[in-house]
Amino acid sequence: MKCLIEKKCGSCKYINTDYQKQLNIKMNYCKKLLNDQKLDMYKVENTIGMEYPYGYRNKIIVAFNHKYEFGFYEEDSHRIIPYNRCLLHEEVSDLIIKKIQSLLKRYRVSIYDENRNRGLLRHVLIRRAVIADQTMVVLVCNDNVFKGSKNFCNELIKSFPSIKTVVLNVNKRKTSIVLGNDEKVLYGKGFIVDELCGLKFKISPKSFYQINHKQCEILYSKAIDLLELKGNEVVIDAYCGIGTIGMIASSKVKEVIGVEVNKDAVKDAINNAKMNKINNIRFVNDDASAFMVKLAKQKMKVDCVIMDPPRSGSTKEFIDAIKILNPGKVVYISCDPSTQVRDIKYLAKLGYRGNIMYPVDMFPQTVHIETCVLLQRRTM
Numbered sequence: 001m002k003c004l005i006e007k008k009c010g011s012c013k014y015i016n017t018d019y020q021k022q023l024n025i026k027m028n029y030c031k032k033l034l035n036d037q038k039l040d041m042y043k044v045e046n047t048i049g050m051e052y053p054y055g056y057r058n059k060i061i062v063a064f065n066h067k068y069e070f071g072f073y074e075e076d077s078h079r080i081i082p083y084n085r086c087l088l089h090e091e092v093s094d095l096i097i098k099k100i101q102s103l104l105k106r107y108r109v110s111i112y113d114e115n116r117n118r119g120l121l122r123h124v125l126i127r128r129a130v131i132a133d134q135t136m137v138v139l140v141c142n143d144n145v146f147k148g149s150k151n152f153c154n155e156l157i158k159s160f161p162s163i164k165t166v167v168l169n170v171n172k173r174k175t176s177i178v179l180g181n182d183e184k185v186l187y188g189k190g191f192i193v194d195e196l197c198g199l200k201f202k203i204s205p206k207s208f209y210q211i212n213h214k215q216c217e218i219l220y221s222k223a224i225d226l227l228e229l230k231g232n233e234v235v236i237d238a239y240c241g242i243g244t245i246g247m248i249a250s251s252k253v254k255e256v257i258g259v260e261v262n263k264d265a266v267k268d269a270i271n272n273a274k275m276n277k278i279n280n281i282r283f284v285n286d287d288a289s290a291f292m293v294k295l296a297k298q299k300m301k302v303d304c305v306i307m308d309p310p311r312s313g314s315t316k317e318f319i320d321a322i323k324i325l326n327p328g329k330v331v332y333i334s335c336d337p338s339t340q341v342r343d344i345k346y347l348a349k350l351g352y353r354g355n356i357m358y359p360v361d362m363f364p365q366t367v368h369i370e371t372c373v374l375l376q377r378r379t380m
């Protein structure tokens with residue numbers, strides 16, 4: 001498929017590469033990372049790809065320029081590259097953006113100019129709950145007043161009934177971070193509800209939710225299967241986001257404790273557990289490393305750790321605490337295998353070894369890859 005802005009945008013580095021070849025490149029990349037760290041005892045499985053590797057992104061963020069053109073920032077810059085159709089987006093998301101574009105013009109909404117720190121609209125974020133067909137629109141603005149928002153929302157929803165909520169996110173800071181801290185719900189409840197691996201999950205604007213629904217189900221099922229759970233385990237779901245993996249594993253174990261630093265995500269996680277009537281899970285709003293160190297001091301009995309840190313990976317403190325807690329199994333999920341390999345090298349030093357890495361293509365056409373590894377405690 002042809003993308004008209006591929007060079008300027010720079011996200012889809014492999015858009016002109018045959019998909020099977022992309023999967024092989026990603027597998028070989030993982031092999032190289034492991035070999036470079038002398039972890040060549042690991043076998044890397046074939047990358048699990050998608051049947052249709054387009055239109056998978058359930059979250060999109062676009063910016064507008066003063067001509068009301070919308071697009072992405074050019075690679076390494078803040079220049080907007082206008083686009084009409086992104087091959088990674090669901091078509092409906094781009095259609096909603098077009099409708100927002102026409103409304104912005106008609107309501108004469110001013111566009112934020114970062115050099116002068118003036119103007120209202122900074123970004124538009126769309127999140128889709130693909131199974132439930134629910135859409136959230138987040139208008140990121142430089143003020144907490146959006147004049148005419150009631151009519152604006154009504155017109156938008158009339159054209160796209162899948163929109164269940166519209167949120168005004170207020171970001172007045174001079175920053176390239178998209179979302180600010182304050183929010184005002186303009187329409188609906190301020191969240192959408194998606195289904196993943198048979199459970200329901202409430203998603204609010206700031207909480208982390210995997211962007212590729214199909215591949216996420218494959219990844220989570222793989223991670224949980226690798227643990228071969230018996231039903232009596234105490235499991236830590238570290239870096240748990242809105243509680244997805246831990247809740248999906250909860251029916252197979254005695255107890256799950258999720259830890260997550262983002263307080264909005266933790267609120268969602270607690271509500272998600274209630275919504276799904278899951279009673280053997282609790283969530284803690286804390287830094288994952290600090291929490292693990294506390295558990296280690298309390299000599300808590302932990303059987304398994306599931307860890308899914310951000311791109312920067314985990315920390316030495318976290319891994320040292322694993323050594324003290326002494327769980328039999330650790331499943332490490334990562335969206336950046338280079339930091340994962342760094343961490344599994346350290347885990348190997350402490351007696352946690354694995355032998356297979358599973359790459360799952362969560363981000364077709366791009367260079368990114370999600371990986372999953374089971375590490376088991378070895379007697380030294």
Ligand SMILES: C[S@@+](CC[C@H](N)C(=O)[O-])C[C@H]1O[C@@H](n2cnc3c(N)ncnc32)[C@H](O)[C@@H]1O
Pocket residue numbers: 208209210238239240241242243244245259260261262265286287288289308309310311335
């Ligand atoms: C890759 S996401 C995984 C979320 C979740 N496991 C999922 O699959 O939806 C990483 C999560 O780690 C959280 N996080 C980042 N740094 C953290 C820290 N130091 N302690 C705890 N959580 C952290 C982020 O807010 C994010 O929710």
